[in-house]
Amino acid sequence: MNIWHICSAIITAYLLGSIPSAIWYGEAYFGIDVRKFGSGNAGATNTFRVLGKRAGTIVLLIDVLKGWTATKLASILFFLEVIQPAQVPTFKLILGFAAVLGHLYPIFVRFKGGKGVATSLGMILAIDPLVASVCIVIFVLVLLVSHYVSLSSIIAAFAFPMMLVLGIFGKASTLLIVFGFLLFAVVVITHQKNIVRLLNGNESRVNLWGRRK
Structure with a gap:
């Protein structure tokens, strides 16, 4: 090994994730910092x-691609014979x-x-x-019913480890299950303010077919 x-692969994965697509795209094409x-x-x-919608879709796809590409770096490590087949997952x-x-x-962007x-x-x-495809379906269904992106994200994130635990698509490794719950915890932590607003009934709702409510 x-x-x-x-180490280079881990740093590369972090740098890929660090690409602030929303900020850079907004500034490059609209002259707007979305954080403001x-x-x-x-x-x-x-x-x-x-x-x-167009800008949001582009940013969404870039952010998804960041995670996909970084994860696939494990296959490159295997191809270069840096890691063994059993270590790829x-x-x-x-x-x-x-x-x-x-x-x-x-x-x-200052972390x-x-x-x-x-x-x-x-x-x-x-x-x-x-499993990811099912999570997407769950996200979309919850969003269509509730119009809450935050609630949809939280429920879809929880569905991921639960499907692994239940073995709906086959037996999953213990490591993957633990990681699934860790990922769910991260989503909950990053959505703390949204959860408070959901409980208070003043969370922002979105309308997929029109303007934001």
């Missing part, structure tokens, strides 16, 4: 609110989580990033596309 290759408007968050949801988790941390604490949901989705897509 070449420690330098592994809407919820003040540097993520896809606030980009939708501030810059519209573990390094997918390590590298994917490094990207999520990068999104939460991006080095390029103040988004909430990591889209980047986490990209990581899950790279690890288990089937």
Whole structure:
């Protein structure tokens, strides 16, 4: 095991996650820092609110791609014979989580990033596309019913480890299950203010077919 290759991969994964797509895209094409408007968050949801559906979709896809690409770096390590086949799943988790941390604490914008949901989705897509697809469906269904992005994100994040525990799509490793709950905890922590607003009944709602309510 070449420690330098592994460290380089982890740093690369973190830097990929650190790409502040919402901020850079907003500044480059609109001359707007999304952190100064809407919820003040540097993520896809606030980009939708501030810059519209097209910009929000582009930022969302970039954030998902960040997590997916970082996680797939484990396959490159295997190709270079840095790690063994049995180690690939573990390094997918390590590298994917490094990207999520990068999104939460991006080095390029003073460590103040988004909430990591889209980047986490990209990581899950790279690890288990089937489970990730179900999480997307759950997210969309909850959003259609409630119009709360935060609630949809939290429920979808909780569904991920629960599907692993229940073994709906086959037996999952203990490490992956533990990681799933860790990821859910991260989503809850980054959505603390949203949870308070949900409980108080003043959380912002979105309308997929029109303007924000």
